[in-house]
Amino acid sequence: MLKPKRFLLVLCLIMSVVIIVPAVHASEPVTLNFWHHYSAQSKENETLTNVLIPQFEKENPDIKVNAVSHEWAELHDKILISVSTNQLPDVMRADIAWLPEFQQLGVLVPLNKEMADFDSVAGQLLDSAMSTAKIAGDTYGLGLNTNSKILFYNTDMLNAAGVNVPTTTDEWAAAVRKLSGNNAQGQQVWGWNEPGLSGWNLAPFIWSFGGSLTNDEQTAASGHINSAETVNAIETFVSLVSEGALTGFNSGDIPMTDGFGTGRYAMMLEGPWKIAELTGAYPDVAYGTAMMPAGKGGSVSVLGGEDIAMFNSANKEAAWKFMKFMTSEFAQTQMATVGQIPVSKAALDSQTVQEQEFAPFLEAIQTAKARPTVAAWSKMDNELMVAVNAVIQGEKSAQQAMDDLAVVFDGLLKE
Amino acid sequence: METKSIKGKIQLGALLLPGLAIFLVFTMYPMLRLFWVSFREWTLSSMVNQPFIGLGNYIAVSTDRTFWTVFVNSLVYTLVTVPGQMMLGLFVAVLINNIKRLQVTFRVVYYLPVITSWVIASLVFRYVFNTEGLLNYLLTRVLHVSGANIRWLDSRWSGLTVAMVLGIWKGVGWNMVIFLAALQQVSADLYEAAEMDGCNRWKQFIHVTLPSIRGTILFALVMLSIGGFSVFTSIKLITGGKPAHLTDTLLTWMYFKSFSTGDFGYAAALSFVMALALGILSALQFRLMKSQDAV
Numbered sequence: 001m002l003k004p005k006r007f008l009l010v011l012c013l014i015m016s017v018v019i020i021v022p023a024v025h026a027s028e029p030v031t032l033n034f035w036h037h038y039s040a041q042s043k044e045n046e047t048l049t050n051v052l053i054p055q056f057e058k059e060n061p062d063i064k065v066n067a068v069s070h071e072w073a074e075l076h077d078k079i080l081i082s083v084s085t086n087q088l089p090d091v092m093r094a095d096i097a098w099l100p101e102f103q104q105l106g107v108l109v110p111l112n113k114e115m116a117d118f119d120s121v122a123g124q125l126l127d128s129a130m131s132t133a134k135i136a137g138d139t140y141g142l143g144l145n146t147n148s149k150i151l152f153y154n155t156d157m158l159n160a161a162g163v164n165v166p167t168t169t170d171e172w173a174a175a176v177r178k179l180s181g182n183n184a185q186g187q188q189v190w191g192w193n194e195p196g197l198s199g200w201n202l203a204p205f206i207w208s209f210g211g212s213l214t215n216d217e218q219t220a221a222s223g224h225i226n227s228a229e230t231v232n233a234i235e236t237f238v239s240l241v242s243e244g245a246l247t248g249f250n251s252g253d254i255p256m257t258d259g260f261g262t263g264r265y266a267m268m269l270e271g272p273w274k275i276a277e278l279t280g281a282y283p284d285v286a287y288g289t290a291m292m293p294a295g296k297g298g299s300v301s302v303l304g305g306e307d308i309a310m311f312n313s314a315n316k317e318a319a320w321k322f323m324k325f326m327t328s329e330f331a332q333t334q335m336a337t338v339g340q341i342p343v344s345k346a347a348l349d350s351q352t353v354q355e356q357e358f359a360p361f362l363e364a365i366q367t368a369k370a371r372p373t374v375a376a377w378s379k380m381d382n383e384l385m386v387a388v389n390a391v392i393q394g395e396k397s398a399q400q401a402m403d404d405l406a407v408v409f410d411g412l413l414k415e
Numbered sequence: 416m417e418t419k420s421i422k423g424k425i426q427l428g429a430l431l432l433p434g435l436a437i438f439l440v441f442t443m444y445p446m447l448r449l450f451w452v453s454f455r456e457w458t459l460s461s462m463v464n465q466p467f468i469g470l471g472n473y474i475a476v477s478t479d480r481t482f483w484t485v486f487v488n489s490l491v492y493t494l495v496t497v498p499g500q501m502m503l504g505l506f507v508a509v510l511i512n513n514i515k516r517l518q519v520t521f522r523v524v525y526y527l528p529v530i531t532s533w534v535i536a537s538l539v540f541r542y543v544f545n546t547e548g549l550l551n552y553l554l555t556r557v558l559h560v561s562g563a564n565i566r567w568l569d570s571r572w573s574g575l576t577v578a579m580v581l582g583i584w585k586g587v588g589w590n591m592v593i594f595l596a597a598l599q600q601v602s603a604d605l606y607e608a609a610e611m612d613g614c615n616r617w618k619q620f621i622h623v624t625l626p627s628i629r630g631t632i633l634f635a636l637v638m639l640s641i642g643g644f645s646v647f648t649s650i651k652l653i654t655g656g657k658p659a660h661l662t663d664t665l666l667t668w669m670y671f672k673s674f675s676t677g678d679f680g681y682a683a684a685l686s687f688v689m690a691l692a693l694g695i696l697s698a699l700q701f702r703l704m705k706s707q708d709a710v
Contacts, residue, residue, distance in 0.1 A: 005426075008430070009426065009429050009430070012429050012430055012432055012433050013429060013432070015433040015436075016432045016433050016436045076674075077674045080459075080674065080677055101459050101677065104459045104460045105459055105460070106460075188563075188564070197659075249657075250546070250566065250568065250569040250657065250658065251541075251568035251569055251574060251653065251654045251655060251657045251658075251662075252544065252545045252546035252547075252548070252566055252567060252568035252569050253545075253546060253547075253569075254545075254546075254547050375459055375460065378675060378676050378677075379676050382675070382676070385659060386659045386660065389658050389659035390659070392658075393658070415460075
């Protein structure tokens with residue numbers, strides 16, 4: 001009779017032990033934990049796990065690589081949490097926008113100081129990509145892959161409206177206006193889609209109109225974020241919004257790909273991933289690509305992409321070997337065949353890379369700029385969005401909103 | 416069972432241990448730790464070593480304009496959805512309680528939204544209320560009552576209204592079940608006596624039904640108010656706080672502050688401000704019900 005009761009007691013005790021005692025796991029001496037956000041089911045992840053890592057482990061038999069795939073947003077949050085619990089990986093692939101934050105956490109290794117052969121390694125990679133890892137004079141990562149945004153236009157819509165592909169900012173604003181209105185079914189159509197109001201969305205306009213977000217040293221914003229050119233960019237953008245020619249950032253709007261694929265949005269500025277998305281979802285839509293229209297500041301798009309960086313807690317020697325391998329011509333060319341734009345100069349020159357679908361983006365990368373590499377950027381980004389929204393709502397003039405924003409930016413940059 | 420013997424006590428302790436352990440490790444400890452965090456500067460630059468800043472985070476919260484926007488949003492959400500779903504739930508419960516047939520069918524029908532996933536329901540609502548959504552299609556193309564699409568989700572109050580409609584729609588079933596159980600406890604004798612005293616159905620409802628289920632009303636009121644202040648999924652998925660945080664609520668704002676900007680200290684303080692507000696609200700509700708008790 002006692003047996004089931006005793007069993008229950010034992011079970012309860014075991015459960016308590018499991019809950020209270022944290023799992024202790026022994027790690028092998030040379031296992032590199034590599035966290036990344038290549039989607040688990042993607043070709044990139046396949047190449048990483050089936051081609052790159054086996055090759056690296058063959059070249060370095062004493063190192064094992066344990067690659068863990070995370071969702072993009074989840075990886076960012078997980079790093080923040082792992083810092084306080086001291087459970088960071090050795091190496092990570094980080095969105096370039098995250099690097100300044102992680103640097104401020106004090107967990108990244110300044111590579112230029114600690115790696116003897118840093119200069120020769122960095123010299124083989126694109127300067128623009130390396131600029132994304134340079135924070136307050138030191139470099140905390142290597143460029144891993146890069147991207148930028150170019151103009152996508154719906155060929156049929158432009159032809160029907162008799163609009164040429166815009167090459168200047170003036171032509172662009174005129175084209176956006178002309179392409180807006182109603183289609184044959186009486187549905188509203190927009191000349192331009194912009195899916196957000198953050199720096200990723202607005203910076204190409206600010207820069208191409210000749211404006212800027214901060215000074216070159218990234219220490220102050222007054223006179224830059226509220227310069228006549230920046231204000232002109234914001235004013236042009238907002239007037240297109242209020243005329244019903246530009247949309248996409250509202251909660252109720254048609255999603256970007258759907259709107260472009262179904263002929264509701266005539267043009268947009270987007271990255272290389274959009275090609276695959278359109279091929280998959282809207283294979284019949286006829287579209288072309290062009291450079292970001294040039295203004296006073298030239299044709300300046302925004303730089304995206306990822307860096308590879310190591311944490312303080314890493315086995316630095318092994319981690320550095322892996323980082324050099326991932327930025328080598330071999331690894332970069334392999335990743336290029338599955339859509340990652342390389343940053344290795346040697347890989348970029350290769351025939352394989354020049355023939356990829358992303359070839360039109362290679363030109364944009366030459367003139368594209370990185371968003372400020374400061375830790376306060378995510379806060380600044382949010383303030384920019386709030387400020388531009390106030391202009392759209394008619395609460396402030398563009399000049400007033402940008403003047404106020406300059407004060408906020410200056411404060412955040414001093415933090 | 417010999418609970419007074421030592422052996423019995425040991426057994427009792429052992430059986431309680433898992434529950435207590437879960438409670439202590441996963442509820443009490445995080446709460447105390449969070450309270451500690453709320454007095455520290457815990458941002459990106461102080462993730463490893465957090466200096467004590469006293470009430471700094473609480474001052475930052477109370478002087479933040481966005482905090483007051485999201486606080487008002489949460490308050491309005493609670494003040495609208497809680498009475499809304501309680502009244503509708505009670506109404507449905509009274510109706511179902513008075514029918515002889517198909518009681519189970521109606522109960523199931525009204526309860527279905529409750530067991531529907533928040534994520535799916537939110538996404539469906541988003542599709543319905545999109546600028547190019549089902550409702551606008553109905554209004555402009557089928558009924559022709561509006562010439563242009565209405566931008567339901569793109570401004571503060573209309574965006575919040577969509578979330579509130581979802582909250583009420585989803586909560587009616589829960590209230591119906593709770594009130595139905597309470598209604599079935601009310602003795603038939605009371606109604607009989609009231610009828611003999613000349614009370615019509617409405618007067619019976621006011622003087623017999625409502626006083627009899629007061630305990631249940633208080634329970635639902637407190638539970639739903641806590642739930643109203645904790646609204647997260649629907650806001651996150653329907654408007655995402657857009658435009659410019661004007662439709663954010665306390666929890667979506669807390670999430671943004673901690674995970675998008677790394678301000679864990681601010682978020683911790685915000686959570687205790689929210690707990691305080693809920694405490695005051697619950698105390699008021701208890702007092703209100705008690706004073707009615709005395710009448």
